[in-house]
Amino acid sequence: MKKILLMCFLILSFNAVSFASILDPDEKPTPYIKTVGIFLDAPMSYVDNETVRTLIPEKAKELFPRLKFDLLPFDKTEMALRTYREDHRMIVNQYFSQPLNRNDIQAIGKDLSCDYALFIKISNGPPRVSSGLLSTTFKTTVICDVRLLDIATGNYIISKQIVKDGKSTAIYAGVPSFDKAYNEALEKTLKELTIDTSTL
Numbered sequence: 257m258k259k260i261l262l263m264c265f266l267i268l269s270f271n272a273v274s275f276a277s278i279l280d281p282d283e284k285p286t287p288y289i290k291t292v293g294i295f296l297d298a299p300m301s302y303v304d305n306e307t308v309r310t311l312i313p314e315k316a317k318e319l320f321p322r323l324k325f326d327l328l329p330f331d332k333t334e335m336a337l338r339t340y341r342e343d344h345r346m347i348v349n350q351y352f353s354q355p356l357n358r359n360d361i362q363a364i365g366k367d368l369s370c371d372y373a374l375f376i377k378i379s380n381g382p383p384r385v386s387s388g389l390l391s392t393t394f395k396t397t398v399i400c401d402v403r404l405l406d407i408a409t410g411n412y413i414i415s416k417q418i419v420k421d422g423k424s425t426a427i428y429a430g431v432p433s434f435d436k437a438y439n440e441a442l443e444k445t446l447k448e449l450t451i452d453t454s455t456l
Contacts, residue, residue: 290371290456291326292316293333295364297356298378307439315446316374320453328368340364358410365407372413372456377401380438393425398441402449414451420444 294316298308313330320327337356340363341347346354355377365373381397397419404414422441 289324289326291328291369292320292372292374293328293336293365293368293370294330295333295337295356295361295373295375296330296378297337297375299352299380305435305439307435308442311439311442311446312376315449319374319449319451324453324456328370333364333368336364336368358405358412361405362407362410365405370407373405373407375403375405377403378442380441383437391425393423394437395421395423396437396441397421398438398445400442400445400449402451404451413456416449418445418448420448 294312296308296312309330313327316327316330340360341353344360346356348354356375361373361375377400379399379401381399384395386393386395398421400418400420402414402416402418403412405411406413420441422437422439422444424436424440
């Protein structure tokens with residue numbers, strides 16, 4: 257009988273310690289890693305540009321620390337965007353599709369189980385050409401509209417617009433590169449982009 261009582265006492269003691277550890281106010285909870293999707297709405301020349309497809313995910317990794325956020329692969333979000341546009345008949349032709357809005361991004365984000373969506377909308381003005389004595393220069397202005405969307409509420413947490421110029425110059429009979437001008441403007445934009453994610 258004493259052995260049975262002793263066993264019961266030990267079991268109750270163990271459960272009490274375990275329960276106390278669960279309710280321990282000093283014990284730090286395991287942090288919840290939030291999922292972020294990167295969504296790019298841009299002319300096809302940007303979406304298919306290898307430099308752009310490298311620059312934007314690299315910047316996203318810098319903005320969203322790995323220990324706190326899980327970034328979905330850019331290819332995965334790009335495929336989800338393309339499928340959504342096809343399903344909603346938003347693609348006009350291979351060069352143009354209807355622009356995405358907040359509801360579109362929220363719907364895609366929910367399908368991908370995202371907590372947040374980094375929505376980057378890139379637009380550019382027409383290229384401008386200037387000629388010197390021995391050189392030709394292409395210039396362009398890139399407008400980068402960056403928004404961070406809370407998928408659950410549908411509210412923008414951050415909304416920024418950055419405008420930058422890029423150029424490409426060729427000497428003598430060479431031809432400047434439009435892509436180089438666009439990429440230079442985009443690089444300047446991403447360098448300037450900062451987001452405080454400490455409160456998310």
